[in-house]
Amino acid sequence: MSDILQISGLSKFYANGFHALKNINLNVHEAEILALLGPNGAGKTTLISTICGISRFSAGSVKMAGYDIVQQYRAARSLIGLVPQELALEPFETVENTLRFSRGLFGKEPDEGYLSSLLEALSLSDKKTSQIRTLSGGMKRRLSIAKALSHQPRLLFLDEPTAGVDVELRKDMWALVERLRASGVTIILTTHYIEEAEAIADRIGIIDQGALQLVEAKDSLMQRLGKKQLQIDLLSPLPILPPPLLALGVTLAADGLSLIYQYDLTGAGPEIEKLFSEILALGLKVKDLQTGESSLEEIFLQLVSEAA
Numbered sequence: 001m002s003d004i005l006q007i008s009g010l011s012k013f014y015a016n017g018f019h020a021l022k023n024i025n026l027n028v029h030e031a032e033i034l035a036l037l038g039p040n041g042a043g044k045t046t047l048i049s050t051i052c053g054i055s056r057f058s059a060g061s062v063k064m065a066g067y068d069i070v071q072q073y074r075a076a077r078s079l080i081g082l083v084p085q086e087l088a089l090e091p092f093e094t095v096e097n098t099l100r101f102s103r104g105l106f107g108k109e110p111d112e113g114y115l116s117s118l119l120e121a122l123s124l125s126d127k128k129t130s131q132i133r134t135l136s137g138g139m140k141r142r143l144s145i146a147k148a149l150s151h152q153p154r155l156l157f158l159d160e161p162t163a164g165v166d167v168e169l170r171k172d173m174w175a176l177v178e179r180l181r182a183s184g185v186t187i188i189l190t191t192h193y194i195e196e197a198e199a200i201a202d203r204i205g206i207i208d209q210g211a212l213q214l215v216e217a218k219d220s221l222m223q224r225l226g227k228k229q230l231q232i233d234l235l236s237p238l239p240i241l242p243p244p245l246l247a248l249g250v251t252l253a254a255d256g257l258s259l260i261y262q263y264d265l266t267g268a269g270p271e272i273e274k275l276f277s278e279i280l281a282l283g284l285k286v287k288d289l290q291t292g293e294s295s296l297e298e299i300f301l302q303l304v305s306e307a308a
Helices: 044-051 073-077 095-105 112-121 137-149 167-182 194-200 218-225 243-247 269-281 296-307
Strands: 003-013 019-029 033-037 059-064 080-083 155-159 186-190 203-208 211-217 227-234 258-264 286-293
Touching: 003 044, 003 186, 019 044, 019 186, 019 211, 033 194, 044 059, 044 155, 044 186, 059 073, 080 137, 095 112, 095 137, 112 137, 137 155, 137 167, 167 186, 167 194, 203 218, 211 218, 227 269, 243 269, 258 269
Parallel strands: 033 186, 033 203, 080 155, 155 186
Antiparallel strands: 003 019, 003 059, 203 211, 227 258, 227 286
């Protein structure tokens, strides 16, 4: 799989000594969805701004489809679309003129057919002659995406794309992102909604205090760091946890009616067999079984706490 974005040793620091970005190394594959997760102030927006040429960096290099973003900035930036966290739209301009102007800024020839298809894909066709000030918040968010796509970029940055929108619209945007990826567009998104990354991302990047802690395939990350939990509900409460179960890492619920056992997602078969053998040997009566699995949010919180 070829890389569309190559970041090497990227750092940004200020005269007062503050390091906003610390030696970022990242290769982004073509037509993938990469989700960048991190707490407020971690450096997500700074990283995006730097790649897009809005903010200067202090060291390192960035290449977009082989173009250096400093030496060949026009060619590099023409391949990038950005949907900023804050809406930046002219309230008294019409929807269609906003897209025409944005496309023209990148030196693209007029293409009414493409812009019309873009508006249709984003459910804005019936608003194309409307002034932006008349649009709802969700429509303005979709228009921001259309604006970023007006010049047909190969890489799209979505900085908190679903912030402040309702659940239904959020899912519509997830579907749009999937369609864009299917058409060959590479997408990098930042989000505070862990379920967003879990739903649509191919890879997850964790950034904290300006440093990229890891980048890993979502499924691999959840397999490697995820845990499963087995809850065994008993017919009668236990006053204390029997030593054989304690030795296996089992814990007892506060009411004494449930045994809790956490295990890795791989290689747990023999241990579970031993657990049930001990339960039978102790003569415990089982009422019910429940299983659960770590969410991406739990893994994220674990990684950030370990890096702190």
